[in-house]
Amino acid sequence: MSAVTDSPLAIEVRGLVKRYSSKAAGEKIAVAGIDLDVRLGEIFALLGPNGAGKTTTVEILEGYRNRDGGSVKVLGSDPGNLGAGAANWRDRIGIVLQSTKDAEDLSVAEVVHHFANYYTNAKDADQVIEAVGLTEKASERIETLSGGQRRRLDVALGIIGNPEILFLDEPTTGFDPEARRAFWELIRNLRTQGTTILLTTHYLDEAEALADRVGVIVDGKIIEVSTPSNLGGRNNAKARISWLENGVRAELLTDNPTKEISVIAQRFTGEIPELAVHRPTLEDIYLEMIGGK
């Protein structure tokens, strides 16, 4: 983990372990010793394939599940042992769960206004509805909302209490591209207001677009924590040069592509045939990371 710890921690996880046992599959380790620091005010993305342990980890942090080992602190409290402080702690966090279908017979405004009553520092309900772009739908029944609108309502209910930390579990699964862009804008706006955000996603572009830092989680372990631009050593990954020489495809991996190309160029008069310089995309690196494990 990087040495940058200039702002205090919102989430601190050490050696987190969670096992599930079922009659059919025996014991399965869902989370196999995770360390995680999320600083106040940052957007942290837990990135990984389905079944990697993202949701289990987040649900432990949210206080929904017990853990089998390790220590967890969220806003200074242990979500697995909140005791009498539970209501106060929940007053300070916001949770956007994976798909829900509750309250279908109520309107957007009714539900958001109602949930505002649960919190001591609730935001103005109409402003929250505005912020998630549902003002036009405010008086409509929830059953009439599209998937994307439904998700925006989930976010509205997640932020109505003016949380210090917002948990978002796979917020844009099933969105069309336009809805995802709009949703990302909404999340960025929350960050500018100082909300710490922990989101899980299996979309690489989502992590890249939103996160200050990304933790890649595979088989219950975090295999790397980095900024999106440095993930997998992408910033100093070798470039791949390929060209055609004597009818054969030649390839070269190098840290200095410009120098290498000038050397190769001396062997040709004019253009190097079929010259290509390729740097790995984030996706190449990510697929290599999750595939290699």
Next chain:
Amino acid sequence: MSKIIRVGFLRGGLEIKQFMRQRESVVFTLLFPVLLLFIFGSVFKGEVAPGVTFSQYFLAGMIASGLVNTGFQQLAIMIPIERDFGTLKRLRGTPISPISYFIGKMIMVFTSMIVQIAALLLFGVLLFGLNLPTTVDKWLKFTWLVLLGSICSAILGIAFSAVPKNGRGASAVVSPIVIILQFFSGVFFVFSTLPKWMQDFAALFPLKWLTQGMRSVFLPDGFASQEVAHSWETPRTAAILIIWLVAGILISLRTFKWSEK
């Protein structure tokens, strides 16, 4: 504490709103009992004792059933559905107290129950000329039976909500229990004519005592001699309801689940 109660009442308002917007639940809860009263009242014209029509006997049983339908049956089916739909999980992620949630449920149960009983009494009087109690004593007894019965029924519904594995199957698990108890407890048949083993079995559960209690309100005092025990057994009725209430609270505290996992 005041916040817990205030939020509980707000939830109650929201639950009533949701209830009223679900047409099936309104029809099932409000019209179905009236329809049953109409059918049974039309088919069975006779008297179960001199001056006591079957309709009058049946009315008492249907009101007692109403307490079980709107409390036990409604909650034991609705809570597993809310668990499936994520309602409970979402609530658990907020600062709301479970007590507020239960207050909301109680308010909803109580409202639908009052409306159901009012509909039964109204139709009973208008269509079949049924007799309402005429003494203050009987109305007082009616009041405490309704209060104790509905709270007991609702708490047992919450306790039982841990049994159905999911929302889809809840109705199939809960409804037969209620229907069998209705047959065994003297709702559809005159209780004293049932086989003894059925009477003994029914006596273990609250519905039998609620129907008997309602008969003591809606039937002439003299009918007490026609009961199996030759008495209304009022103190025993109260005691058994209180025992079930306490058991329901203890079970709910141990088994209530916010989520399916």
